Amino acid sequence: MNTLIHLENIVREYQMGEEVVRALRGVTLSIEPNEYVAIMGPSGSGKSTLMNIIGCLDTPTSGQYFLEGEDVSDLDDNELAEIRNKKIGFVFQTFHLLPRYTAVRNVELPLIYAGVPADERYERAVAMLAKVGLGDRLFHKPNELSGGQRQRVAIARALINNPSLLLADEPTGNLDSRTGTEILALFDELWRQGNTIILVTHEPHVAQHANRIIHILDGQIQKEESKTSSIPV
């Protein structure tokens, strides 16, 4: 099976006291390797919930999720951690860098939990930072970096383990438009190099970078748009 992601009738409910909040109400979706997907929808429509399930940070209440052919809907905490470590790279709206760590140490983090020896970790982190254009900011701490630079560190961290999947939940949400554009250019470049990217946004011009746009409303897929190719190469 070649499909990277296959979601089958995914439901995610939250129990809020008496009331049940249905964040996802039966999502069925397949994503192939090297797709560039944007998920759009209004606030509260379930975009982050869907991303968390795709990223194995969360598990569905019902439905099945196959990641590279493996059923991951019922794995336990530790098994999910291992999958996140090996197959998934996250980029968050608020960066989530560790404030006391230098850029290199932040990027090394996933490799620590993969058991990679220290000197190899360091070399790979340095190379990855150079790749995202931060070769001259290796030993800066997050508060010594601009917002765009912080997001580049986070992207380097997401890519360090050669994941099958790069997930970004509103990666430009905390950036000014010029810096946002730079980050999107970096995503485009990564996509061209063969990475599979899923990003969440509610800005249409951000979504235009993807070659497939999925619209979500009230926890369901409302419609899809496809482009044969994304922005001109």
Added chain:
Amino acid sequence: MMQRTLNILAEFGESIRIATAAIAANRVRSLLTTLGVVIGVTFVVLMGWFLDGLDSAWEHTISNLGYEAIYIHKFDWTGRTPWREARKRPPITIRQIRTAMTQLTLAERAYPRGNAWGQTVRSADNSIGGIAVIGTTSDNDWEVANSIEAGRFLAPIEDLTASYVAVLGYNVWQELFPNQNPLGQTIFYRGKKFRVIGILKKRGTLISDWGDNSVYIPFRVFQLLHSTNFSNYTLVVKAPSQALLPEVTEEARMVMRKVRNLAPWEPDNFSINSIDAFEQQVRTIRIAIWGIGIGMTGLSFLVGIIGIMNIMFVSVVERTREIGLRKAVGAKRRAILLQFLIEAALLSTAGAVIALLLSQGAIAGAKFLLFPGDLDFTASIIPPHLMGIALLVAVLVGILAGFAPALRAARLDPVEALRYE
């Protein structure tokens, strides 16, 4: 397997770095948190140090007095029979001692001894008071066998012929002959001249240092110098081995009862003293120290555990988003658990290190102020085994205190943790 080892190694190294950074970032808070551990470890170390000193003092005492001997005397050394009552007992006379000596069959040796306390002896130039003059025979030589500094102990013939010779304890010859060789010199006691034939090494014991403030003279000479109603005579009986001591003691008791004409229903009117009696006392002191010590230590460690546990819970809450992020990039429960356990253990160990420094200071102070004299058998630096125990206990306390917070951290849901404000 190999990969698993690598994983744990990497996580371990990371945990140590996180922990040191976290502690360094909150120095004052960390210090206050470890107060209980600091106090607890200080107690353990000082207690262990003192008991070690007590033990070696005791060993020294044993080697001076010996386990195989009993000292039959009117008074009881350790007060099992109160002095007030013992005073009413008839004196132990020389005749009784001589008779008893002929009837003892199991003893390796038995001999008389007389102690006169608070005596003054003189040399040509100096004098020393507060001395014990001990009249005894050559059979008493075993007691000082390892303590002869120069010369020799009393010879059998010197007792038989009542020779005026003396063997001087360390303080005595130091005082009387500060700049000369005491051997062959003359000392004066009760108006008589004695020739010095031997001098002893320093012998201070746990019980007292009177051994260093004593002068040995032949028993018959002692008898001549003291009035006929001198009642402070002792019969010393030595068993061939420690194992035979009970039988030898029992025989000596029977013989003494017979020579003192005691009817079967009458209680002993003499005391059989031995090192055992002191050992009981030393044991009681040990138990008392342990009792107090363990109580205090336990209490401090309880405070320490609660303090560290509390601060670790705070730390887990403060670092919720960090935990979420670590889990998001692949940290398993084990890794997070390890991280917080190590932080707690390191915190506690830092407390132990502070405690070791404090204890060392206290020991130096105690040695300077309390034991400047002869009776100090305590170590001047903390013995390594105590350091080991202190650090081990600290690590255990840390793990105990850190477990609940670490478990809470390990079980955090990554999505919730990342969203935590």
